[in-house]
Amino acid sequence: MKILVGLGNPGDKYARNRHNVGFMALDVIADHYRLGPWRARFQGLTCEGAIDTPKGRVKVLLLKPQTFYNDSGNAVRAAVDFYKSGAEDVTVFHDELDLTPGKFRFKRGGGHGGNNGLRSTIAHLGPDIQRGRIGIGHPGDKNKVTGHVLSDFAKAEEPWRDDLLDAIARAIPLLLDGDVDQFQTKVTHLAPAPDAPLQRNAKAREAD
Structure with a gap:
């Protein structure tokens, strides 16, 4: 059984937060492949x-922990x-x-x-889990991080967010087959990152 995990916090209060984009990714995957309920x-x-998948049918479990983010x-x-x-x-999406x-x-270990x-x-x-890392950018000040992740996506961010989650869902068969490089490539090809001012701080941190 392949287990796809989305990180987030339970409840309507947090549902649209940036911190819940892992939950959102699983919702899109479930809808795309008609999994459930x-x-x-x-x-x-x-x-x-x-x-x-290209190599056959793969059984999957989608899991959204309801223990709150820090105890996932x-x-x-x-x-x-x-x-x-x-x-x-x-594979954990976060x-x-x-x-x-x-x-x-995409990262392993x-x-x-x-x-x-x-x-x-x-x-x-242990550290051998796979991670699907969904960029939300850094607010530029560590004191603002909590407010940033626990705030809803801005209206202007919703198009790239929705495109990226759709791309992840469409590329999932490659991940399930173990073709992780192709999975990464297909997601990036289907949903290239937008060019936005908010990226400046995160780009600087990536270079560190």
């Missing part, structure tokens, strides 16, 4: 089904244990401050980079 399991909301690992661990999967079967808005990067949802997941599974 969503139901409560593993301390989260899940839906499952099979997705056709509890739900992921429960799902992995139930299906007897490994960390290599898990917001990324250190990527410019609309930029997407490594540290949590200060992301507490990843920190929790790595504490439960």
Whole structure:
């Protein structure tokens, strides 16, 4: 079983926040492949089904932890244990401050980079999980980070956000087949990052 995890906070209050873009990615994937329905399991909301890929049909579980962002690992661990999967079967989609808005990067392994949802997941599974990093840009001041991630996407950001989430969904068969380089390439080709002033701070941080 391949497990796709979206990070976010539960409840209507947070639903449109930048911090919930991982949840949004899973919603688009579920709609695109007609997976579901969503139901409560593993301390989260899940839906499952099979997705056709170039190499055949792959069973997938989509998981939105309902434990709040910083404790996401509890739900992921429960799902992995139930299906007897490994960390290599898990891909976590999450917001990324250190990527410019609309930029997407796929990564396997490594540290949590200060992301507490990843920190929790790595504490439960180790560092070998895969990550789909969705750039939301950095506000430029560390004191403004919490307000930035817990604010809704601006109206002007919604077009690139929706295009990127659609591109991720359309490219998912490549990820499920293990063709991660092609997955990254297809997402970037379908939804290149926009050229926006908000990107300046994140670009500077990427260069550090």
